[in-house]
Amino acid sequence: MQDLREPQNDIHREARLLLRAARAASLAVIEDEYPALALVTPAVTLDGAAIVLLSQLSAHTRALDRDGRCALMVSGAATEVNPQTSPRLSLVCDAERSDDPADRARYLAVHPYAGFYAGFGDFGVYRLSTVAARYVGGFARAATLDVARLGPMTGPLCDEAAAAAAMAAANRERAGEIDAMAHRHGGAGDGWRMVTLDADGFDLAREDRVLRVALRRSLRVYGELMIEMNNIAPPTQV
Structure with missing residues (x-):
């Protein structure tokens, strides 16, 4: 199989890892022309699109409904006392309401606590389709990104059924190892389960706690998961 994976220090891979690990972000919208x-x-x-759960009671949601142009910024932990040493990714996006059950399921897998209010009538999932991206990964490491490389590199990596099958096999056959991974990433207790999977890593959940685990090498197909689970990147701070 041809290896299309980027090297570990590839700036597009770093940006994807940062985005998928982010649990909070700043969303910029256009409201009253400002x-x-x-x-x-x-x-x-x-497929690499950011999604958010928003309430119609919020001014920024109503602004998005009027004008879907927006921007999203996520950042990681600073490496020095200067906050500007933190990696950050800025996305220019077009937002639209999503009624895709897969988007809602994905969101709630990462934010299970939101299940309490996600079903309220004023809440909805919005998909942010990236049209431009800028990444700053440290000194002299700022770049405008190729948007296509923020998503999967091959068609098989967009296969929801294949990802679900690989997760089910991992949860069934590697439960003890999954618990050990969670402990190394700051989790406590047993009974952790893999709840999302993508080319660059996966999320582990126990009750309302969710931990992001990055792979050292991106998957080419989801059938490689069992092998690459032996090659986990160290925990990172976001």
Whole structure:
């Protein structure tokens, strides 16, 4: 099989890892002809699009409904005392309401606590389709990104059924190892389960706690998961 994976220090891979690990982000919208900011809690679909759960009672949601142009920024932990040493990713997006059950399921897998209110009539999932992206990964490491490389590199990696089958096999056959991974990433207790999977890693959940685990090498097909689970990247702070 041809290996299309980027090297570990590839700036597009770093950006994907940062976005998929983010549990909070700043969302900029156009409100009354001026930019306005809101704190949101994103998730990322299998094909690399950011999704957010928003209430119609919020001004930023109503602004998005009027004008879907927006921007999303996520950042990681600073490596030095200067906050500007933190990696960050800025996405320019077009937002639209999503009624896709897969988007809602993905969001709630990453933010299970939101299940309490996600069914309220004023809440809905919005998909943010990226049209431009900028990443700053440290000194002299700023770049405008190729948007296509923020998603899966091959068609098989967009296969929801294949990802679900690989997760089910891992949960069934590697339960003890999954618990051990969760413990290394700051989790406690047993009974952790893999709840999302993509080319660059997966999320483990126990009750309302969710931990992101990155792979050292991106998957080419989901059938490689069992092998690559032996090659886990160290925990990172976001």
